[in-house]
Amino acid sequence: MRFVFKTSYDADISLFKHRAQAVWYALLLLLVLATPLYFVAIGDAYLLGEITGMLILAIAGMALMLLTGHTGLPSLGHATFMAFGCYLNINLLGAGLPWLIAFPLSGLIAGALGTMIALPVLRLHGVYLALATLAMSILTSDFVVIAEPWTGGIAGAAVPDINIFGMEINRYSTPYKFYYLVLAVAILIVWFYRNLLRTPTGRSFTAIRDSEISARAMGINLTRTKATSFFLSATTAGLAGALFGHSAGYVTNETFDLVMSITLLLMIVIGGLGFIHGAFFGAIVVGIIPVAIANGRTFLSTTFDVNINVPGLESALFAFILVCFILFEPMGLYGRWLKIRTYFELFPFYRKDMFKRQKSYLKTDRVQ
Amino acid sequence: MDFLQLIISGLANGCVYGLIxxxxxxxxxxxxAVNFAQGDFMMLGAFVCIGFTNHExxxxxxxxAVPLSILVMGALGYLFNWGILRHMFGQSQTSIVILTIAMGFIIRFFAGATWSHEPTSxxxxxxxxxxxxxxxxxxxDEVLIVVVTAILTLVFFLFFSRTRIGLAMQAASQNQLAAYYMxxxxxxVHSLVWGLSGMVAAVAGILFASKGAIDPSTGLLGIKAFAAAAIGGFGSLPGALLGGLIIGLVEPLASRYGPPGVSQIAPYAILLLILIFRPGGIFSQTLSKKV
Structure with missing residues (x-):
């Protein structure tokens, strides 16, 4: 059991609770920095590409986590903001801007556009936001087709390579450089995110999530704070979309569809709503499941001569896992880990209902 | 005449949206709770009836087969609430939204695996x-759709305003805790409502499948119906029907007289416009909570 004695008020918002935690995160950083070494040693960078893909998903997951996990606003349309980011990035690069300017700019413009779209709905109840973003997500593909001069429409658009001061980065020809680039973006965003949560703005997000009425009673401007959260979230999603474009190499009107938006939502629920770690855990699960299904299929067909080739099995399995998580572990994988850790930290004083959430009985906001 | 024909088929489509x-x-x-899987319930209802009726x-x-499949869907709705959603009682609305979306995926997979992915009528x-x-x-079939929808709406209106259980449902909706104390x-009551809505979904599905072919991804139509519900004002039964009719009418008209591509966008564009300018829907029933 560890006792953390706080000797100043700043200790409450310090980045790490105690030194051991800082050491663990430093080790984790070393691990992710050293990962490519392994692939250099085996001389096959295919799996590194998959890991890079997971990191990009995790960035998109963090975007949605900020909005849904920390501000409590469900969004079913984050793939749309990714599409904004991706196509803006392509066009800005095509206009001759250097990547280092085009990339952040495409995120910021995506954020601004997203906020403009969502602003009217932000005043409403959460379900309406889910609905409006759902509609947006369905329309994305149509709009990509309509905006053909910029997006290439159904034929799709090729994403140019990244060029940083003369250094060419491409997913396939230089996978290691691409990995480090994505990692750098991910770490910067985590750092920003973590710091944001320690500021009054970040705390007002959480306040809104827990109770809009009490947040308002404490003098938080609901609409402005929600808009801020939405802007930051859409910006991050735009950045993730731009990176996703670089990773895919070629994007069409079907790349950023509703399934992608729902996958993002699924990711953060499985990972753990309301924890930055959750975005990463979720991305790992979402990245592993298709591989596991493919391997399982091969195993079944080679060993038992059973061929399972049912279309839609993958998304159904995703959905089933999601249902199980919501029913049995609403706090997600990270929540499960927290429980296990607390059990050992407090041993033998852990109580069963320590993480039990207070139930809130619904009252209508309709006039009857 | 052409225009009138367009209107009638639009009305029939709109009635299906309205029923969902x-x-x-x-x-x-x-x-x-908001059931994002309602469209998939409709699809499942249609397939259950196809499974009973079609000769293959x-x-x-x-x-x-019709009353049988309506009963089956009612039971499924009841069981869905009893087995899954009841355990979510008192949890946040976001998780319920996510849960029902996931259920939609599972239902789509189930229907595809049990019957077929081919369009069947x-x-x-x-x-x-x-x-x-x-x-x-x-x-x-088009006439039948309009008539059945009109009858169902009337029945539900009377059910909610006149019967004891309808009133109990309204009370449970306004304040769960207070209703429980009473x-x-x-x-x-919740399970019953789910059963009821499963039955309505079955009716919608049967009507839809008798008019045209249906395949598992038809469940995504539910999103259009969702737009219909929001246009009419969530929580208003006549509003839901009106919203459905508006969307049903706009679609064929837009595809006939508008530029290409507009007809897919039109329903959602209307939804976004309504949400922006009249956030509560046409029959607005929302009331913002004051501090």
Missing amino acids: ALGFVLIYKATE YMGLNFWL LETPFAGQEVRSGGLVLGI GIPVRR
Whole structure:
């Protein structure tokens, strides 16, 4: 059991609770920095590409986590903001801007556009936001087709390579450089995110999530704070979309569809709503499941001569896992880990209902 | 005449949207939960009826299969609440939204695996029959859809305003805890509402499948119905129907007279416009909470 004695008020918002935690995160950083070494040693960078893909998903997951996990606003349309980011990035690069300017700019413009779209709905109840973003997500593909001069429409658009001061980065020809680039973006965003949560703005997000009425009673401007959260979230999603474009190499009107938006939502629920770690855990699960299904299929067909080739099995399995998580572990994988850790930290004083959430009985906001 | 024909088929489509929306609204009104899987319930209802009726499956008599599949869907709705959603009682609305979306995926997979991914249509005794009046040629299926929808709406309106259990449902919707204190068995009421909405979904599905072919991804139509519910004002039964009719009418008209690509966008564009300018829907019932 560890006792953390706080000797100043700043200790409450310090980045790490105690030194051991800082050491663990430093080790984790070393691990992710050293990962490519392994692939250099085996001389096959295919799996590194998959890991890079997971990191990009995790960035998109963090975007949605900020909005849904920390501000409590469900969004079913984050793939749309990714599409904004991706196509803006392509066009800005095509206009001759250097990547280092085009990339952040495409995120910021995506954020601004997203906020403009969502602003009217932000005043409403959460379900309406889910609905409006759902509609947006369905329309994305149509709009990509309509905006053909910029997006290439159904034929799709090729994403140019990244060029940083003369250094060419491409997913396939230089996978290691691409990995480090994505990692750098991910770490910067985590750092920003973590710091944001320690500021009054970040705390007002959480306040809104827990109770809009009490947040308002404490003098938080609901609409402005929600808009801020939405802007930051859409910006991050735009950045993730731009990176996703670089990773895919070629994007069409079907790349950023509703399934992608729902996958993002699924990711953060499985990972753990309301924890930055959750975005990463979720991305790992979402990245592993298709591989596991493919391997399982091969195993079944080679060993038992059973061929399972049912279309839609993958998304159904995703959905089933999601249902199980919501029913049995609403706090997600990270929540499960927290429980296990607390059990050992407090041993033998852990109580069963320590993480039990207070139930809130619904009252209508309709006039009857 | 052409224009009128377009209107009538639009109305028939709109009625199906309206019926799905009716299912949403029923659940939303009574349990304050939003069922994103309602479209998939509709699809499942259609497939259950196809499974009973079509000759390559069970080949039952159509008039026997219809009440049977409505009952099956009602039971499924009841069980869905009893087995899964009841355990979410008192949890945040976001998780319920996510849960129902996931259920939609599972239902789509189940229907595809059990029946087929091919578009199938229901074998009805009145398929292909027409009603002629003046220069107008109407499919009897289209007329039937409009009539059944009108009857159902009236029945539900009376049910919610006149019967004891309808009032109990309204009370449970307004304040779960207070209704519970007043002796209303809130959980059972919720299950009943889910059963009811499963039945409505079955009716919508049967009507839809008798008019045209249906495949598992038709469930995504639910999103249009969802737009319909929001246009009409969530929680208003006539509003849901009106919203459905608006969307049903706009679609064929936009594809006929508008530039290409507009007809897919139009329903959602209307939804976004309504949400921006009249956030509560046409029959607005929202009330913002004051500090």
